[in-house]
Amino acid sequence: MVVGNPLDVVFAWEKDVSAADGDGACALSDEDIEVGEPRGSGRGHQVVRDLIARRSELALELLRTFQRDGIAVIEHRAIWKVGDGSRSATVIGTVFKVSGGRVVSVVRYDTLEEALTAAGLSLGSEYIRLTP
Numbered sequence: 001m002v003v004g005n006p007l008d009v010v011f012a013w014e015k016d017v018s019a020a021d022g023d024g025a026c027a028l029s030d031e032d033i034e035v036g037e038p039r040g041s042g043r044g045h046q047v048v049r050d051l052i053a054r055r056s057e058l059a060l061e062l063l064r065t066f067q068r069d070g071i072a073v074i075e076h077r078a079i080w081k082v083g084d085g086s087r088s089a090t091v092i093g094t095v096f097k098v099s100g101g102r103v104v105s106v107v108r109y110d111t112l113e114e115a116l117t118a119a120g121l122s123l124g125s126e127y128i129r130l131t132p
Contacts, residue, residue, distance in 0.1 A: 006098035007065060007127060010072050013096075013103050018060070022049045029103050036107035057081050063091065064112075067127040071119050072096045075112045095119045 009028060016024035026045040035047045042050075059079045066073040074096065079089045093115025097105040109115040116122060 005067075006070050006096070007067055007072050009098045009101055009103060010074065010096045013106075014060070014074075017048075017052055017055060020052050020055075022052050025049075025052065028101075030099070033103060034105040034107065036105075038108070038110055041107065065127045066116065066119075066121050066123075066125040068119075068121055068125050070098045071121065072098065072127075073112070073115045073119050073121055073125075075115075 013025055013028045016022075016028065025048050029045060029048050031045065032043050033045070033048060034041055034043050035051055036042075057080050061077040061079065063075040063077055065075070072095075074094045076092055076094065077089055078092050079087055082088050090110075091112065093109045093112035095105070095107045095109065095115050095118050096103055107115075107118070109118060116125075
């Protein structure tokens with residue numbers, strides 16, 4: 001389990017999902033984790049494993065992060081292959097809720113604005129990690 005800043009938990013979870021490490025992602029997930037998207041949602045570790053199986057053709061580029069308490073919004077550029085082999089991209093927002101060092105909810109929205117509204121955050125909540 002990752003402790004400390006909720007963003008550290010989110011980044012570790014996303015790293016495991018991107019690496020298709022279902023065991024790692026589930027270890028960082030609450031047993032009743034909610035995984036959602038505009039078309040619906042599901043709960044539990046099997047839903048996390050299903051998400052990993054569907055993400056094999058998807059790359060996420062981190063753009064910005066927003067945080068307050070145990071809530072984080074991540075803005076990504078999502079890039080995926082389409083039927084003719086070309087690539088398509090769009091910018092999305094994802095709301096993560098973290099409690100006790102585990103992701104309890106991850107819900108993707110079509111836009112950053114929708115994600116910020118759902119999380120009760122604003123552009124002023126942007127998290128900038130300063131390096132010494």
